[in-house]
Amino acid sequence: MTDAISSLPTQLPPARRRAIPPDVAAARVRRRYASERTFKALGFGALALTAVFLVALLTSIIVKSLPAFSEHRAVLSVLVDAAIVDADGKRNADAIRAADYASLTRAAITAVIPGIEGRTARKALNGLLSSGAADDLRDRVIANPSIIGTTIKTPMLFSDDVDLYLKGDTGRHTAALGAAELTPSDVKGDITLTAANQSFAALIADLEREGVANDAEAGAHVLDGRIPSRVVYINGGAVKVVKATANTLAGPVLLPLSSVTPAQAGSWNLTTYVQPESRRRISDQEIVFIDKIRSAGAIERGFNWRFFTSGDSREPELAGIRGALIGTALTLFVTLILCLPIGVLAAIYLEEFAPKNWLTDIIEVNINNLAAVPSIVFGLLGLAVFLNYFNLPRSAPLVGGLVLALLVLPTIIISARAAIKAVPPSIREAAIGLGASQQQAVFHHVLPLAMPGIMTGTIIGMAHALGETAPLLMIGMVAFIVDVPTSISDAATVLPVQIYLWSDLPEAAFQQRTAAAIVVLLGFLFAMNGAAIWLRNKFERRW
Amino acid sequence: MENSTVDLSAIERVEAARTAHLTAGAKPAKVLAHDVNVYYGDKHALQAVNVEIPDRGVMAFIGPSGCGKSTFLRCINRMNDTIASCRVTGKITIDDQDIYDRSLDVVQLRARVGMVFQKPNPFPKSIYDNVAYGPRIHGLTANKAELDEVVQSSLEKAALWNEVKDRLQDSGTGLSGGQQQRLCIARAIAVNPDIILMDEPCSALDPIATAKVETLIDELRSNFCIIIVTHSMQQAARVSQRTAFFHLGTLVEEDSTKTIFSNPKDQRTQDYITGRFG
Numbered sequence: 095m096t097d098a099i100s101s102l103p104t105q106l107p108p109a110r111r112r113a114i115p116p117d118v119a120a121a122r123v124r125r126r127y128a129s130e131r132t133f134k135a136l137g138f139g140a141l142a143l144t145a146v147f148l149v150a151l152l153t154s155i156i157v158k159s160l161p162a163f164s165e166h167r168a169v170l171s172v173l174v175d176a177a178i179v180d181a182d183g184k185r186n187a188d189a190i191r192a193a194d195y196a197s198l199t200r201a202a203i204t205a206v207i208p209g210i211e212g213r214t215a216r217k218a219l220n221g222l223l224s225s226g227a228a229d230d231l232r233d234r235v236i237a238n239p240s241i242i243g244t245t246i247k248t249p250m251l252f253s254d255d256v257d258l259y260l261k262g263d264t265g266r267h268t269a270a271l272g273a274a275e276l277t278p279s280d281v282k283g284d285i286t287l288t289a290a291n292q293s294f295a296a297l298i299a300d301l302e303r304e305g306v307a308n309d310a311e312a313g314a315h316v317l318d319g320r321i322p323s324r325v326v327y328i329n330g331g332a333v334k335v336v337k338a339t340a341n342t343l344a345g346p347v348l349l350p351l352s353s354v355t356p357a358q359a360g361s362w363n364l365t366t367y368v369q370p371e372s373r374r375r376i377s378d379q380e381i382v383f384i385d386k387i388r389s390a391g392a393i394e395r396g397f398n399w400r401f402f403t404s405g406d407s408r409e410p411e412l413a414g415i416r417g418a419l420i421g422t423a424l425t426l427f428v429t430l431i432l433c434l435p436i437g438v439l440a441a442i443y444l445e446e447f448a449p450k451n452w453l454t455d456i457i458e459v460n461i462n463n464l465a466a467v468p469s470i471v472f473g474l475l476g477l478a479v480f481l482n483y484f485n486l487p488r489s490a491p492l493v494g495g496l497v498l499a500l501l502v503l504p505t506i507i508i509s510a511r512a513a514i515k516a517v518p519p520s521i522r523e524a525a526i527g528l529g530a531s532q533q534q535a536v537f538h539h540v541l542p543l544a545m546p547g548i549m550t551g552t553i554i555g556m557a558h559a560l561g562e563t564a565p566l567l568m569i570g571m572v573a574f575i576v577d578v579p580t581s582i583s584d585a586a587t588v589l590p591v592q593i594y595l596w597s598d599l600p601e602a603a604f605q606q607r608t609a610a611a612i613v614v615l616l617g618f619l620f621a622m623n624g625a626a627i628w629l630r631n632k633f634e635r636r637w
Numbered sequence: 638m639e640n641s642t643v644d645l646s647a648i649e650r651v652e653a654a655r656t657a658h659l660t661a662g663a664k665p666a667k668v669l670a671h672d673v674n675v676y677y678g679d680k681h682a683l684q685a686v687n688v689e690i691p692d693r694g695v696m697a698f699i700g701p702s703g704c705g706k707s708t709f710l711r712c713i714n715r716m717n718d719t720i721a722s723c724r725v726t727g728k729i730t731i732d733d734q735d736i737y738d739r740s741l742d743v744v745q746l747r748a749r750v751g752m753v754f755q756k757p758n759p760f761p762k763s764i765y766d767n768v769a770y771g772p773r774i775h776g777l778t779a780n781k782a783e784l785d786e787v788v789q790s791s792l793e794k795a796a797l798w799n800e801v802k803d804r805l806q807d808s809g810t811g812l813s814g815g816q817q818q819r820l821c822i823a824r825a826i827a828v829n830p831d832i833i834l835m836d837e838p839c840s841a842l843d844p845i846a847t848a849k850v851e852t853l854i855d856e857l858r859s860n861f862c863i864i865i866v867t868h869s870m871q872q873a874a875r876v877s878q879r880t881a882f883f884h885l886g887t888l889v890e891e892d893s894t895k896t897i898f899s900n901p902k903d904q905r906t907q908d909y910i911t912g913r914f915g
Binding site: 450518521523525526527528529530531538 | 714716719721744745746747748751752754756758759760761770771774775821824825828
């Protein structure tokens with residue numbers, strides 16, 4: 095061989111290399127290293143920046159969502175009054191269901207704080223409990239009618255505002271023990287508290303600093319909802335301070351006093367609630383009530399199962415994601431059973447059977463284009479075709495699934511084609527060389543080997559569909575739906591749309607629930623992507 | 638074409654050799670190619686190939702890379718059909734049956750003409766399933782016992798049985814390269830073909846595995862018509878009885894292996910076997 099090569103007529107020309115001075119060469123090497131270092135630093139910087147943003151985002155969402163996973167309940171003794179629940183004594187299920195359970199819960203909470211008079215105060219007291227408390231009691235009685243006529247201890251859900259107050263720092267306050275003897279004028283109504291020796295000079299000074307001037311007409315400093323509230327706790331009751339002079343405090347009684355006996359120095363206190371009343375969702379009256387219930391040891395905090403077991407609600411404390419989860423499951427089910435077979439068959443046809451001509455080229459280009467079409471366009475298509483033309487039910491997972499299937503199909507076709515293409519041709523040749531038909535070669539050998547790739551693509555496509563909102567808005571899956579859907583033709587909503595709906599609501603509790611729903615959605619997305627990665631690693635083959 | 642005259646002379650020689658062959662009372666050819674041209678799109682890859690390949694023996698195709706020997710091999714079981722741009726003209730017969738005839742089922746053809754590829758390509762399934770795949774798709778066996786028998790005899794013929802009999806359910810891709818190639822041969826044998834095409838079957842193997850495969854080919858030639866494409870002239874000399882030399886898409890010379898390597902008629906053959914090019 096060697097002589098054959100040397101005898102070749104065309105010899106390579108002798109290498110002509112310019113001599114490079116050593117210092118130039120060294121500078122070149124230095125420059126090369128410097129540029130490599132710069133690139134590495136930039137790459138690391140980009141990665142670090144992304145990580146910081148990601149961590150910040152996740153932390154913010156998770157921290158915001160945490161309160162939504164717990165709820166506060168008042169554990170109260172309630173008399174299941176047979177006269178109200180079962181007036182005719184026949185244990186008639188319909189009668190039991192239709193009874194006025196709200197009056198029972200009202201009676202229960204009134205029993206904890208007796209002596210409340212006045213419509214406003216009563217309303218405030220009753221308003222502490224969620225409307226769901228009565229429904230829970232109803233469910234309990236229906237489940238176990240034998241408790242009718244007995245007194246039971248049952249947890250009653252607080253309203254969202256109370257819940258937030260108990261979770262948050264709305265009730266942040268400072269308490270100053272009374273330094274002098276204080277004499278109330280009465281135990282209820284609007285009363286005056288009198289002390290001697292300019293005892294409230296410090297308070298007056300504070301008020302002046304907060305911008306409250308002496309009101310000449312009232313002859314006192316008048317406190318309103320724009321400055322921190324002051325409440326005097328005295329003789330087992332509470333008085334809200336509305337007017338203050340150096341020696342007197344006057345205002346309505348929030349919690350009845352036990353007596354008008356002068357309170358000794360140190361036995362009463364002046365509490366300042368830092369957040370002004372006008373800037374919180376909960377009044378001084380309610381705070382006093384809640385603190386009273388708390389001091390009675392009747393408040394418990396528990397995991398918010400309701401969030402996962404109930405549908406949407408106008409009341410944040412009753413709202414849950416069950417309806418949205420089931421709606422999502424039904425929608426994705428429709429999507430999956432449509433687009434997996436269609437997508438895989440289309441991919442097999444295009445990759446293995448379709449003649450390579452201008453028509454298949456156009457189809458291929460358009461599938462790639464379709465993957466880039468804004469999702470809302472698919473929603474419009476669904477609205478025009480599925481709803482208007484085929485008259486399919488509005489807001490239904492069936493239509494949502496159809497629309498999402500259109501959306502996901504290109505993704506699945508593209509990934510399935512890539513997976514099929516990745517199967518080495520030698521496997522195909524081996525099968526065909528043995529006399530297998532093209533179809534046998536594909537279904538016996540290529541498809542099983544491509545399946546992990548196809549599954550990965552499908553899962554990622556489904557995760558894409560899971561997070562999709564825009565097209566579903568167009569087909570009416572954005573409605574307020576309380577009932578948990580039971581079939582693909584029921585009105586339903588999906589998790590991302592539920593998040594969108596809640597994020598629009600003003601209640602702070604809904605903001606937390608929004609974050610909690612996002613956490614659940616992200617959990618599903620991570621789980622699906624994790625499954626995709628697991629599948630890929632488990633079945634990955636090296637050729 | 639600057640060498641069209643040479644082409645003609647080559648064809649004449651082949652025709653003459655064939656006539657001589659027939660008159661000598663030998664068996665008629667198993668495979669007969671007449672004026673076979675292959676085009677890949679506009680490229681004329683194989684030009685006017687005429688050859689006859691006898692039954693029960695080994696025919697080697699040698700030649701430099703890109704000379705068309707693999708292309709011609711793949712015409713014999715119509716594997717070129719899978720290449721969209723490929724077009725074949727001319728006539729190839731096996732047992733006097735035109736394999737490019739419209740009435741011929743290409744699946745049946747490939748069952749009769751097995752193929753072993755350059756790179757061992759066992760299915761990523763068990764050894765048993767690799768061998769059993771052909772009989773299964775062609776329905777050659779009636780029951781499990783028969784299938785077991787076919788698998789065993791095929792593996793025995795491929796000289797692999799003793800190495801794998803205790804691990805038939807292990808993956809075929811877990812075998813060594815040489816074992817994989819013998820598994821591929823067993824897989825081809827299992828459908829009981831008349832002809833086995835081998836496209837550089839040893840190019841991906843080490844010398845010891847190569848030697849085993851060559852021994853195997855030598856054993857198989859008493860039962861099959863084997864056509865082997867090889868880059869190694871030593872291998873062609875060792876395993877084949879007849880050799881065809883391809884160059885630039887033409888069949889330059891075809892004769893008994895002994896003649897080709899000792900006394901070739903064409904200057905190009907002479908140059909190639911002495912290593913002047915290629």
